[in-house]
Amino acid sequence: MTAPNRVGYKAQFEEQGFVIIPGLISPEDFPRLESACADVISRTRAGSWPYRRTVGKQFPPYDSKDPDSWGVQHVMHPDLDQPAFSQWYTSTTLVNAVQSLLGCEEDQLQMELFNLLINPVSHNFALRWHRDDIRGDATEEEERRALDAWKPHGIQWNTALYDDSCLFVVPGSHKVPRTPGQRVHSEGQDAPANPLDMPGAIRVSLRPGESVFYNSNILHCAAYDAQAPRATLHASMGNVAGGAVRARNVLQHGLGWMKEPQFRDGLDPRGKAMLGRLLELYNAAGDVGYSLSG
Numbered sequence: 309m310t311a312p313n314r315v316g317y318k319a320q321f322e323e324q325g326f327v328i329i330p331g332l333i334s335p336e337d338f339p340r341l342e343s344a345c346a347d348v349i350s351r352t353r354a355g356s357w358p359y360r361r362t363v364g365k366q367f368p369p370y371d372s373k374d375p376d377s378w379g380v381q382h383v384m385h386p387d388l389d390q391p392a393f394s395q396w397y398t399s400t401t402l403v404n405a406v407q408s409l410l411g412c413e414e415d416q417l418q419m420e421l422f423n424l425l426i427n428p429v430s431h432n433f434a435l436r437w438h439r440d441d442i443r444g445d446a447t448e449e450e451e452r453r454a455l456d457a458w459k460p461h462g463i464q465w466n467t468a469l470y471d472d473s474c475l476f477v478v479p480g481s482h483k484v485p486r487t488p489g490q491r492v493h494s495e496g497q498d499a500p501a502n503p504l505d506m507p508g509a510i511r512v513s514l515r516p517g518e519s520v521f522y523n524s525n526i527l528h529c530a531a532y533d534a535q536a537p538r539a540t541l542h543a544s545m546g547n548v549a550g551g552a553v554r555a556r557n558v559l560q561h562g563l564g565w566m567k568e569p570q571f572r573d574g575l576d577p578r579g580k581a582m583l584g585r586l587l588e589l590y591n592a593a594g595d596v597g598y599s600l601s602g
């Protein structure tokens with residue numbers, strides 16, 4: 309990326325709530341990630357990897373008996389034994405892109421989540437319109453307060469290995485409460501029959517190797533087609549300025565393995581430093597009674 313591009317990307321990310329950036333997977337990493345994904349996807353579909361997002365459920369717990377899945381959780385977990393994932397997560401190109409979008413220094417970055425989004429094989433499935441951290445039934449006033457309080461302490465992204473047109477967003481919606489017309493399409497529990505019925509919605513189409521970075525407050529939904537192969541890396545990284553609250557949120561859902569020496573030992577020096585910052589904040593907060601099993 310050239311410097312002018314980086315400035316343009318950050319401005320678009322801040323104004324629109326999302327930005328598409330190509331070229332964050334090197335030609336050497338691409339086949340490594342493809343093969344690592346094929347392995348974890350087949351384990352998940354066979355039902356032998358328990359950390360997955362099952363069809364029919366938008367949020368945890370993903371306790372369906374049917375292993376048909378739209379996501380593989382915790383791809384850096386040492387039990388999966390696929391170092392390509394953590395190697396890419398800590399790669400210079402990716403880390404530079406995250407840093408420039410967050411507007412922070414490398415020594416402020418903390419390791420967070422890394423999952424994989426995949427196509428289900430026997431059921432089409434869709435997520436309803438949502439913001440990740442604000443409930444759909446929030447009043448306009450609650451929504452405004454939550455949106456105004458948001459700080460750039462983290463970023464999430466999808467990086468497609470294959471063509472991916474699953475995600476829909478409403479550009480600019482990360483800053484403003486929903487209009488009455490938008491509320492109609494996002495207050496209930498149902499996935500949309502046609503996501504483009506949402507006022508202002510656009511479809512986000514990624515070519516192989518492209519990444520979309522998006523603000524977790526942007527109004528978005530997704531539709532999964534069992535016939536269209538999907539392997540899309542889905543991750544987040546934080547800024548330590550998010551403090552103990554963000555660190556606890558990251559580590560609260562079955563992320564105990566991130567605290568084990570076996571995970572740390574498999575990381576490169578940058579990865580060890582990023583993980584160390586997360587654990588330091590978490591530990592500084594003391595034991596607050598979250599479950600860290602898994």
Ligand SMILES: O=C(O)CCC(=O)C(=O)O
Pocket residue numbers: 425435440466474475528529530
């Ligand atoms: O599948 C996607 O691209 C979006 C997933 C999503 O919105 C979520 O997990 O909250």
Ligand SMILES: [Fe+2]
Pocket residue numbers: 438439440528
């Ligand atoms: Fe989401």
